[in-house]
Amino acid sequence: MSPSLSSLADEVLAPTYVRPDTTFVSGDGSWLVDTDGRRFLDMTSGVAVNALGHGSPIIQRALRSAADGLIHTSNLFHTAPAVRLAAGLVERSFADRVFFCNSGAEAVEGAIKFARLFGGPDRREIVYFDGSFHGRTLGALAATDKPLAREPFEPLPAGYTRATFGATDALASISARTAAVIVEPVQGEGGLRIAPSDWLQALRIRCDAVGALLVFDEVQCGLGRTGRLWAHEHSGVRPDIMTLAKPLAGGLPMGAVLMTERVSARVTTGCHATTFGGGPFVASVALAVLDHIGTPSLLQGVVERGAQLRSGLERLRGVSEVRGLGLMVGARVQGGGKDLVRRAFEEGLLVVAAAQDVVRFLPPLNVGAADVDEAVVRFGRALARGDGGTR
Numbered sequence: 001m002s003p004s005l006s007s008l009a010d011e012v013l014a015p016t017y018v019r020p021d022t023t024f025v026s027g028d029g030s031w032l033v034d035t036d037g038r039r040f041l042d043m044t045s046g047v048a049v050n051a052l053g054h055g056s057p058i059i060q061r062a063l064r065s066a067a068d069g070l071i072h073t074s075n076l077f078h079t080a081p082a083v084r085l086a087a088g089l090v091e092r093s094f095a096d097r098v099f100f101c102n103s104g105a106e107a108v109e110g111a112i113k114f115a116r117l118f119g120g121p122d123r124r125e126i127v128y129f130d131g132s133f134h135g136r137t138l139g140a141l142a143a144t145d146k147p148l149a150r151e152p153f154e155p156l157p158a159g160y161t162r163a164t165f166g167a168t169d170a171l172a173s174i175s176a177r178t179a180a181v182i183v184e185p186v187q188g189e190g191g192l193r194i195a196p197s198d199w200l201q202a203l204r205i206r207c208d209a210v211g212a213l214l215v216f217d218e219v220q221c222g223l224g225r226t227g228r229l230w231a232h233e234h235s236g237v238r239p240d241i242m243t244l245a246k247p248l249a250g251g252l253p254m255g256a257v258l259m260t261e262r263v264s265a266r267v268t269t270g271c272h273a274t275t276f277g278g279g280p281f282v283a284s285v286a287l288a289v290l291d292h293i294g295t296p297s298l299l300q301g302v303v304e305r306g307a308q309l310r311s312g313l314e315r316l317r318g319v320s321e322v323r324g325l326g327l328m329v330g331a332r333v334q335g336g337g338k339d340l341v342r343r344a345f346e347e348g349l350l351v352v353a354a355a356q357d358v359v360r361f362l363p364p365l366n367v368g369a370a371d372v373d374e375a376v377v378r379f380g381r382a383l384a385r386g387d388g389g390t391r
């Protein structure tokens with residue numbers, strides 16, 4: 001990064017992020033290139049956003065064709081791409097109806113609001129879990145188990161109860177006052193923890209018994225990331241509401257709340273809205289993404305490359321555990337986290353930290369076998385340059 005841009009960045013950007021002193025200017029597939037021409041193997045995909053890789057011809061074609069049409073009309077009017085996209089999501093999921101928005105946090109806000117609409121005045125409680133991450137807006141933050149992100153902004157909205165992820169005693173927190181239980185089928189920020197199938201099944205049964213809704217947050221784990229189109233397919237448990245965002249529009253900002261007819265029946269006109277949600281430009285691109293991500297060959301590639309990545313990481317000295325599903329993979333390294341991410345960066349490998357000493361690998365869903373092998377080699381070098389961990 002040029003010194004002048006670096007010092008301008010220090011002056012004009014709000015200091016919410018710590019970034020390396022590098023500026024990326026181009027990319028192809030799993031690779032990003034900086035201003036000095038240095039190539040980095042990108043195992044973050046923009047934190048699970050660039051599911052088809054950088055410079056994807058599918059996304060580029062969709063963008064060009066979307067640019068020939070309308071960009072925005074507002075939600076006062078229908079446009080064909082939004083209607084077709086909603087129909088595509090409904091056709092491929094448990095859901096009957098879709099509300100479009102602009103981000104993961106906004107999708108979670110929508111899910112919570114729709115759940116409270118469904119529950120009515122006597123059911124306001126939202127049950128969430130330890131290790132959860134649902135976003136940074138106040139309503140989503142109140143369901144997020146991250147003290148550093150929460151505490152500066154308290155008081156957060158009331159009516160949220162935290163329970164233990166994967167534990168049977170969590171069921172006791174779900175009562176006749178519960179509007180919804182919100183859970184990530186695979187926790188991303190929380191350290192790649194997979195919700196056990198029998199526990200999700202028990203949540204489903206308990207929610208049905210007390211009349212609460214079950215919300216799956218698939219903002220990070222949905223849309224092919226785990227080797228199935230929806231992460232909850234691994235458990236066979238269906239939610240009442242599901243949130244999506246990250247990869248949905250191929251890198252453009254878009255979120256969605258999918259719901260059953262039973263939930264949608266309580267949604268009244270004017271109770272919730274958003275200016276940009278489901279605009280024709282983003283929706284056209286999302287249609288192309290959905291068509292491609294849903295194909296059996298892509299999902300099969302996710303399963304195969306995921307297995308390859310996990311077995312490569314398991315062989316590395318210093319990795320005490322490898323977790324995850326499909327191409328949502330975490331390597332646990334004692335004392336891992338930010339310093340290890342920095343050492344990986346110095347090896348030309350981009351990875352992202354998660355909780356519990358876990359480093360996340362979220363490559364493009366169409367990553368090649370050679371790039372997976374190369375990522376393991378570079379990660380091994382990054383580990384060897386540190387204290388190495390415990391194994």
Ligand SMILES: Cc1ncc(COP(=O)(O)O)c(C=O)c1O
Pocket residue numbers: 103104105106108133134135136184188189217218219220221245246
């Ligand atoms: C599971 C989950 N939900 C919600 C969010 C929030 O999404 P956004 O950053 O688009 O608001 C994230 C972001 O990482 C996430 O992983």
